[in-house]
Amino acid sequence: MTVTPDTSAAAPTPRSLLDFQGWSRAQLESLFETSKMMQEVLARPVKKVPALTGFTVATVFFEASTRTRLSFELAARRMSADVLSFSAATSSISKGETYKDTLLTLDAMGVDAYVIRVDAAGVCHQAERWLGKPIINAGDGWRAHPTQALLDAFTLLEALGSLEGKKIAIVGDILHSRVARSNAELLPRLGAEVVACGPATLLPGTLPGVQLSTDLKTGLTDADAVMVLRLQNERMDKGLLPSLPEYIAGYQVTQERLDWAKPGAPLLHPGPMNRDVELEGPLADSSRSLVERQVANGQAIRMAVLYHLLVGKKPRGES
Amino acid sequence: MNGELLIQHVRLVDSRGEHGTADVLIGQGRILSLEGGDARRHIDASGLILSPGFCDPHAHLREPGQEVKEDLTSGLTAAARGGYSDVVSMPNTLPPVDRAEGVAALKEKAARIGQARLHPAAALTQGQEGKRLTEARLLAEAGAVLLTDDGRTNEDAGVLALGMQYAASWGLTVSVHAEDAGLRRGGVMNEGGVSFRLGLPGNSVYAESARIARDLEIVRYVLAQLGGRGPQAKALLHVQHLSSARGLELIRQAKAEGLPVTCEVGPHHLTLSEERLESLDPLYKVAPPLRTPADAEALIQGLLDGSIDCIGTDHAPHTQDEKELDLLRAPFGIPNLEVGWPLLYTELVLKRDFPLPVLLERFTDGPRRVLGFEAIWLEAGAEASLVLWNPDQERPVEPQRFASKAKFSPWAGWKLRGWPVLTLVEGRAVFEGLEQPA
Numbered sequence: 056m057t058v059t060p061d062t063s064a065a066a067p068t069p070r071s072l073l074d075f076q077g078w079s080r081a082q083l084e085s086l087f088e089t090s091k092m093m094q095e096v097l098a099r100p101v102k103k104v105p106a107l108t109g110f111t112v113a114t115v116f117f118e119a120s121t122r123t124r125l126s127f128e129l130a131a132r133r134m135s136a137d138v139l140s141f142s143a144a145t146s147s148i149s150k151g152e153t154y155k156d157t158l159l160t161l162d163a164m165g166v167d168a169y170v171i172r173v174d175a176a177g178v179c180h181q182a183e184r185w186l187g188k189p190i191i192n193a194g195d196g197w198r199a200h201p202t203q204a205l206l207d208a209f210t211l212l213e214a215l216g217s218l219e220g221k222k223i224a225i226v227g228d229i230l231h232s233r234v235a236r237s238n239a240e241l242l243p244r245l246g247a248e249v250v251a252c253g254p255a256t257l258l259p260g261t262l263p264g265v266q267l268s269t270d271l272k273t274g275l276t277d278a279d280a281v282m283v284l285r286l287q288n289e290r291m292d293k294g295l296l297p298s299l300p301e302y303i304a305g306y307q308v309t310q311e312r313l314d315w316a317k318p319g320a321p322l323l324h325p326g327p328m329n330r331d332v333e334l335e336g337p338l339a340d341s342s343r344s345l346v347e348r349q350v351a352n353g354q355a356i357r358m359a360v361l362y363h364l365l366v367g368k369k370p371r372g373e374s
Numbered sequence: 375m376n377g378e379l380l381i382q383h384v385r386l387v388d389s390r391g392e393h394g395t396a397d398v399l400i401g402q403g404r405i406l407s408l409e410g411g412d413a414r415r416h417i418d419a420s421g422l423i424l425s426p427g428f429c430d431p432h433a434h435l436r437e438p439g440q441e442v443k444e445d446l447t448s449g450l451t452a453a454a455r456g457g458y459s460d461v462v463s464m465p466n467t468l469p470p471v472d473r474a475e476g477v478a479a480l481k482e483k484a485a486r487i488g489q490a491r492l493h494p495a496a497a498l499t500q501g502q503e504g505k506r507l508t509e510a511r512l513l514a515e516a517g518a519v520l521l522t523d524d525g526r527t528n529e530d531a532g533v534l535a536l537g538m539q540y541a542a543s544w545g546l547t548v549s550v551h552a553e554d555a556g557l558r559r560g561g562v563m564n565e566g567g568v569s570f571r572l573g574l575p576g577n578s579v580y581a582e583s584a585r586i587a588r589d590l591e592i593v594r595y596v597l598a599q600l601g602g603r604g605p606q607a608k609a610l611l612h613v614q615h616l617s618s619a620r621g622l623e624l625i626r627q628a629k630a631e632g633l634p635v636t637c638e639v640g641p642h643h644l645t646l647s648e649e650r651l652e653s654l655d656p657l658y659k660v661a662p663p664l665r666t667p668a669d670a671e672a673l674i675q676g677l678l679d680g681s682i683d684c685i686g687t688d689h690a691p692h693t694q695d696e697k698e699l700d701l702l703r704a705p706f707g708i709p710n711l712e713v714g715w716p717l718l719y720t721e722l723v724l725k726r727d728f729p730l731p732v733l734l735e736r737f738t739d740g741p742r743r744v745l746g747f748e749a750i751w752l753e754a755g756a757e758a759s760l761v762l763w764n765p766d767q768e769r770p771v772e773p774q775r776f777a778s779k780a781k782f783s784p785w786a787g788w789k790l791r792g793w794p795v796l797t798l799v800e801g802r803a804v805f806e807g808l809e810q811p812a
């Protein structure tokens with residue numbers, strides 16, 4: 056049995072998913088439709104379809120992230136693609152082994168699509184220029200993490216039905232967050248109003264389509280859903296925050312503060328979570344938390360993205 | 375009259391203006407006559423323009439230590455091709471040029487190479503570490519023309535004040551990369567809407583203006599300390615590669631007040647802006663960063679009204695591999711020596727009616743004044759360090775043909791006019807790109 060989602064409604068799918076530039080609302084909605092079909096696949100006893108038989112997907116992680124890498128690799132395998140897994144520390148990149156050499160070496164092995172994670176903005180764009188192949192950005196520096204935003208939006212759609220006119224609060228270190236940037240790009244396109252909220256030193260001066268606030272109450276009041284970001288200890292080391300208790304005092308999402316939001320407003324977190332830092336511990340395990348749904352939906356979303364970027368193309372095979 | 379070279383039917387333009395068409399006779403390193411004469415070699419220069427050779431107060435030629443990026447031969451050849459007869463090399467080499475021996479060695483080697491003339495800048499502090507001053511007197515004797523810790527920033531105001539005060543005694547100006555390291559943080563592009571959206575660390579305009587404001591106060595302090603002593607011919611402070619309207623405003627006010635300050639601007643800050651980073655290509659990573667179109671516009675006005683004294687290329691070559699790192703790790707800088715003149719002639723003079731003599735001034739007399747060199751004008755008796763260039767022939771920028779080792783350019787493919795075809799240093803051809811007669 057195969058899945059054959061209808062992708063004809065939208066203009067041709069962009070070659071890559073670097074961010075959401077070039078992705079229309081219709082294309083994004085079609086991607087969500089495909090994700091629903093993938094959810095059905097994932098509910099079967101045999102969670103596998105032959106859609107990408109013969110294709111090779113390379114996961115290239117210049118920055119370690121076991122969860123994201125496993126999620127992509129499992130998604131590719133469930134679509135019957137072959138998976139080539141490559142991890143390198145960026146320290147080796149600085150020491151003369153270039154991104155370009157690494158990618159061209161992999162390309163000689165007949166890769167059809169690349170999933171790239173890196174700590175610097177823009178490497179996925181460079182990769183697309185060098186390789187001319189579909190690239191899925193699995194996170195580039197502070198810039199974008201589009202599959203995370205897609206799975207967040209998909210999870211919100213499940214919980215809220217529609218995002219039209221819904222207020223979504225994002226709380227934490229907005230300045231350094233690719234998750235915040237990708238959600239800021241995606242959610243307003245789906246009709247949501249986004250308020251990003253965090254300490255003044257961790258907010259950008261502006262972010263298109265997003266209201267910025269240093270006041271947590273402003274951010275949370277009447278929110279339909281709350282997305283909490285991970286706080287990196289590095290921010291204290293770099294002098295951007297005085298201390299952890301200081302952050303907790305101002306910005307930890309607690310049961311009490313969550314009451315500012317609409318009744319029952321769900322909680323999202325991209326993981327991995329610092330319990331009792333950005334989020335009060337018990338909340339993480341409460342029925343308000345959609346964290347497990349996010350992880351499960353990540354599978355379906357990544358399968359759908361691979362499907363949209365590759366199906367209809369010819370696998371390259373070994374070369 | 376007898377000479378070595380006769381450049382016939384050539385239009386003369388220098389900083390003073392247009393001087394019609396002449397037959398320029400050159401011999402013994404000088405312009406012998408503007409009215410022709412006998413010479414061993416004749417060049418029919420109909421349709422070409424002769425101007426004084428350009429002078430670059432700011433180039434990174436990377437020797438010693440980073441010859442993989444550039445060396446004196448490739449760098450000075452690139453300069454000659456760009457129409458430059460004189461180039462100042464920055465001392466942030468490996469090791470830094472901070473002793474008289476280092477300056478002398480560079481000058482000797484450059485003389486042997488025989489391309490554009492080299493005028494080394496030397497470090498202001500030993501090892502460019504910002505602590506102990508270098509030997510300004512000995513460095514000046516060896517031929518250093520500026521003192522600078524460029525490549526780094528002068529974080530210790532006290533050291534900079536002492537350096538300016540001391541260097542002035544020996545006729546040396548201190549030239550600064552004016553950015554506050556604390557405000558700049560790890561910025562790789564202009565801080566603002568574009569950097570926030572792209573998720574790249576920003577470097578604010580205020581990192582530049584705050585540092586310029588501080589340094590202007592240091593100039594006032596040093597003037598008070600000197601109490602009118604010391605040579606007045608040259609500025610105490612030269613601000614390198616100005617990038618922002620705000621920084622320019624501070625310098626304009628200081629000059630109006632009569633402070634002895636000069637500054638330069640690079641070709642990239644006049645012709646490119648931060649939107650280029652939307653491509654996420656480290657090719658556009660320079661320090662200070664590309665700013666907004668409004669900043670570029672203000673800098674063009676500053677160049678026109680003389681608030682900006684000269685063009686400094688900030689020629690900063692790197693290897694291709696380095697420029698293909700990511701935006702956080704790729705080094706700052708691009709090679710500019712071979713495109714500076716045609717770029718600004720095309721973009722400013724041809725497209726915006728910027729007066730040609732003024733632009734020439736900023737490539738010739740302006741930088742020479744900053745460095746304390748004599749101006750070169752097109753008249754009998756003048757030093758024959760000259761450039762012949764073609765105002766009409768259009769050619770795209772082709773980085774793969776650069777003499778510089780850095781064969782990339784943000785202007786690759788731009789169709790430009792004004793390409794130099796002959797560069798002379800004291801009458802000797804250091805670059806010849808004349809089309810051979812059929």
Ligand SMILES: [Zn+2]
Binds near residue numbers: 524551614662
């Ligand atoms: Zn500099």
